[in-house]
Amino acid sequence: MRTLALWASWTAIAALAALSILAAFGGQERAKTLFNSWPMVVFWCLLIGVLAGGIASCPRQLLLRPASLAMHLGPILIIVGAMLGSDKAVHLAQRLLDRPAIPSGVVSIYRGEDTAGVYGRDGNLIGQLPFPLHLDDFRIVYYPWELWAATPTGPRPQDLKAEQIPWRVGHEFTVPFTQTRMTVLEYVESVRPVYAQGAAGQLEIRPPDAPAIVLPGKVGQETALAAPAIKVRITQVFSRLQVAGSGPQLHVFDADEGPENPAFAVEITDANGAASTRYVMSLAGMPPTVVSGAEFHYLPAAMTGVEPDPSTGSPAMRVRLRPADGNSVELWLVVPAGADKVALPLNALLGPAAQEPQEKATVWLARGNTPVRQYQSYVSVLLKGDNLAVDRQEIEVNHPLRYGGYSFTQDSWGQDGRTYTVLGVKYDAGLEVVCVGFALVFAGALWFCWGRPVLAFLRRRPHAHGD
Amino acid sequence: MAIKFSILGLLIYAAMALWVLSAGGYALRRPRTGDWLFASGFPVLVAAFIMRWIEVEHAPLQNMFEVFVCLGMLTYPLWCFAHRFLGARGPAINVVLGLIVLFPAGFVFHAEPQRLPPALQSWLFIPHVTSYMVAYMILMMAGGQAALQLAGLGGNKEPDRLEASTYRLVLFGFPLLTGGLALGALWGKLAWGDWWNWDPKELWSLTTFLAFLGYLHVRSQYGARHPILTSVLAIVGCAAIVITLLWVNLSRMFPGMHSYAN
Numbered sequence: 255m256r257t258l259a260l261w262a263s264w265t266a267i268a269a270l271a272a273l274s275i276l277a278a279f280g281g282q283e284r285a286k287t288l289f290n291s292w293p294m295v296v297f298w299c300l301l302i303g304v305l306a307g308g309i310a311s312c313p314r315q316l317l318l319r320p321a322s323l324a325m326h327l328g329p330i331l332i333i334v335g336a337m338l339g340s341d342k343a344v345h346l347a348q349r350l351l352d353r354p355a356i357p358s359g360v361v362s363i364y365r366g367e368d369t370a371g372v373y374g375r376d377g378n379l380i381g382q383l384p385f386p387l388h389l390d391d392f393r394i395v396y397y398p399w400e401l402w403a404a405t406p407t408g409p410r411p412q413d414l415k416a417e418q419i420p421w422r423v424g425h426e427f428t429v430p431f432t433q434t435r436m437t438v439l440e441y442v443e444s445v446r447p448v449y450a451q452g453a454a455g456q457l458e459i460r461p462p463d464a465p466a467i468v469l470p471g472k473v474g475q476e477t478a479l480a481a482p483a484i485k486v487r488i489t490q491v492f493s494r495l496q497v498a499g500s501g502p503q504l505h506v507f508d509a510d511e512g513p514e515n516p517a518f519a520v521e522i523t524d525a526n527g528a529a530s531t532r533y534v535m536s537l538a539g540m541p542p543t544v545v546s547g548a549e550f551h552y553l554p555a556a557m558t559g560v561e562p563d564p565s566t567g568s569p570a571m572r573v574r575l576r577p578a579d580g581n582s583v584e585l586w587l588v589v590p591a592g593a594d595k596v597a598l599p600l601n602a603l604l605g606p607a608a609q610e611p612q613e614k615a616t617v618w619l620a621r622g623n624t625p626v627r628q629y630q631s632y633v634s635v636l637l638k639g640d641n642l643a644v645d646r647q648e649i650e651v652n653h654p655l656r657y658g659g660y661s662f663t664q665d666s667w668g669q670d671g672r673t674y675t676v677l678g679v680k681y682d683a684g685l686e687v688v689c690v691g692f693a694l695v696f697a698g699a700l701w702f703c704w705g706r707p708v709l710a711f712l713r714r715r716p717h718a719h720g721d
Numbered sequence: 722m723a724i725k726f727s728i729l730g731l732l733i734y735a736a737m738a739l740w741v742l743s744a745g746g747y748a749l750r751r752p753r754t755g756d757w758l759f760a761s762g763f764p765v766l767v768a769a770f771i772m773r774w775i776e777v778e779h780a781p782l783q784n785m786f787e788v789f790v791c792l793g794m795l796t797y798p799l800w801c802f803a804h805r806f807l808g809a810r811g812p813a814i815n816v817v818l819g820l821i822v823l824f825p826a827g828f829v830f831h832a833e834p835q836r837l838p839p840a841l842q843s844w845l846f847i848p849h850v851t852s853y854m855v856a857y858m859i860l861m862m863a864g865g866q867a868a869l870q871l872a873g874l875g876g877n878k879e880p881d882r883l884e885a886s887t888y889r890l891v892l893f894g895f896p897l898l899t900g901g902l903a904l905g906a907l908w909g910k911l912a913w914g915d916w917w918n919w920d921p922k923e924l925w926s927l928t929t930f931l932a933f934l935g936y937l938h939v940r941s942q943y944g945a946r947h948p949i950l951t952s953v954l955a956i957v958g959c960a961a962i963v964i965t966l967l968w969v970n971l972s973r974m975f976p977g978m979h980s981y982a983n
Binding site: 260263264267268270271274275277278279281282285286289336358397622623624626627628629650651652653654661662663664665678679680685688692693695696699700702703704707 | 833835836837838839840842843845889892893895896899900903906907908910911912913914915916917918919920921924925927928931932934935937938939942969974975
């Protein structure tokens with residue numbers, strides 16, 4: 255029987271390794287489907303049998319060697335715990351024991367709202383949690399953005415030499431490639447610009463071969479161009495233009511929250527009387543709207559300052575520039591909504607104070623390659639049928655909420671006019687059994703591999719002091 | 722491939738140069754010279770590791786470049802431990818192992834500093850990765866001993882000693898491998914909601930674990946009576962380590978949740 259158990263165990267190890275390799279080539283989803291399929295359930299049961307058979311074939315030796323016993327018992331518990339927590343087992347328990355539970359899924363909650371619906375990754379509703387969850391708030395914690403200095407080294411735009419500037423608030427440094435000293439006075443990680451009372455953007459129209467026309471950014475403002483022969487009228491002013499849907503269901507609206515996205519809706523009527531609506535946006539990097547050769551630009555209002563706004567994710571930095579020969583200048587570097595950098599050309603700013611070396615140098619405030627430090631969902635668990643919160647917790651990546659036999663992890667987030675968070679849901683059946691199994695395997699490996707040899711070595715050492 | 726013209730790159734190249742000379746010393750049967758040159762690479766790599774830690778403001782274990790610099794740094798101290806306490810032989814093969822590990826760090830992997838993404842903001846980051854790094858180096862050294870034994874290098878008694886040192890090295894590395902797997906399961910539960918997600922990296926880690934489990938199973942049943950079989954199993958385990966560490970991370974064939982290590 256011992257020989258049989260040995261050969262069965264080696265076959266099982268080899269088979270599991272081979273299946274793992276095969277499944278790795280198939281990808282995560284296929285591997286999950288394979289290892290949770292009914293043939294694999296049979297395999298897992300056989301594996302439990304092999305491990306139990308290993309224990310049964312030499313019980314005395316294993317009892318004298320607790321490490322070996324632990325390393326056989328541990329995997330049994332891991333497999334049993336995994337099977338208890340599997341989708342199949344949870345559904346079976348639901349049917350046989352009338353224990354309603356949702357094995358896994360995602361919950362999507364808008365800020366300020368509550369929900370109990372759990373959905374699959376395919377978007378289909380799976381079931382309802384026994385308790386609603388309320389999203390009190392959602393925040394993103396950003397890493398500080400990076401400061402870079404760049405200077406041209408040749409005639410082409412890409413001929414640049416750049417150097418990153420290590421910065422901290424209150425610390426003065428020399429801007430690379432220049433003689434200008436710079437101090438970061440203030441850094442706010444997520445802001446929105448503040449404008450003077452009544453200030454608004456303007457619509458600038460640049461006809462070909464004609465001076466530009468500027469219209470105040472108000473509904474009803476209109477003008478007529480000679481070439482091209484078009485009439486222009488502002489029909490809507492947006493603070494947070496957002497787009498939902500596509501094709502015939504395309505819907506453009508002004509959102510109540512979210513990042514600033516100022517824009518105008520402009521009605522353009524041609525010489526034949528045909529009218530169309532075009533949108534002129536202020537987003538950095540957007541190409542201008544062009545109609546019959548005329549370019550339409552959004553001119554932002556003059557900014558008076560900034561206000562913290564966690565929803566934008568766009569930072570601002572107040573700096574002081576002190577050229578080698580000239581007066582200091584203080585200003586805000588504000589990243590436009592949706593942009594990943596903002597430039598500060600020193601010569602344009604310092605004017606006559608700009609010396610030769612910094613004539614063409616530019617300072618950039620740029621998003622790093624990993625902008626987000628953490629996602630935080632502030633969630634309350636409510637009593638069903640009541641608004642009373644029985645638990646309240648901040649969920650971050652690596653800090654899940656555990657309640658009612660479920661784990662809720664920070665999965666993702668989004669905005670469609672309102673901010674929402676997506677939490678992963680997992681029913682923790684069998685988790686404690688798995689934990690004990692892993693602990694047994696690890697403790698067994700430690701004692702078998704380290705403890706026993708060290709003990710044997712210490713026993714073999716000659717006794718000291720003439721014992 | 723690209724040369725890194727930075728202080729960090731120069732430190733890596735300096736360590737590689739010292740180890741090339743060390744390998745030359747062993748080849749010319751000047752073991753003391755080889756030992757000194759092998760040892761002198763260690764402080765150079767410690768300096769590189771510390772420099773990187775200061776630059777990125779977190780433990781430099783995030784991407785392939787940092788992991789391989791760490792593996793290079795661990796080569797000499799783990800060799801000393803393995804030689805002193807586990808009977809490992811053949812320093813030259815471990816110098817070559819260190820060179821193999823440093824080469825991609827010096828010439829292949831991108832060294833651009835990266836901040837830790839939210840998934841790596843965990844107290845488990847250092848113990849999970851470190852456990853695996855030490856385990857991998859020790860088990861690769863075991864593979865080196867097994868390779869020497871299969872190649873028949875050494876005198877009449879050497880094959881037995883090499884077989885014994887292979888076994889001791891695997892014994893030392895296996896709990897670290899198990900610990901890495903267990904910590905990874907715990908971390909997966911905290912970060913992704915489930916302790917096992919069938920990610921290709923997880924499946925290959927399991928394969929590596931099973932390979933060495935098979936080695937220990939055979940070895941504990943038959944002792945040293947089948948040295949060729951156990952040596953082959955140790956080398957198969959090393960092949961699984963190489964695939965888990967390199968192929969899974971670098972190949973587009975295995976996209977998964979561990980992609981931040983690329």
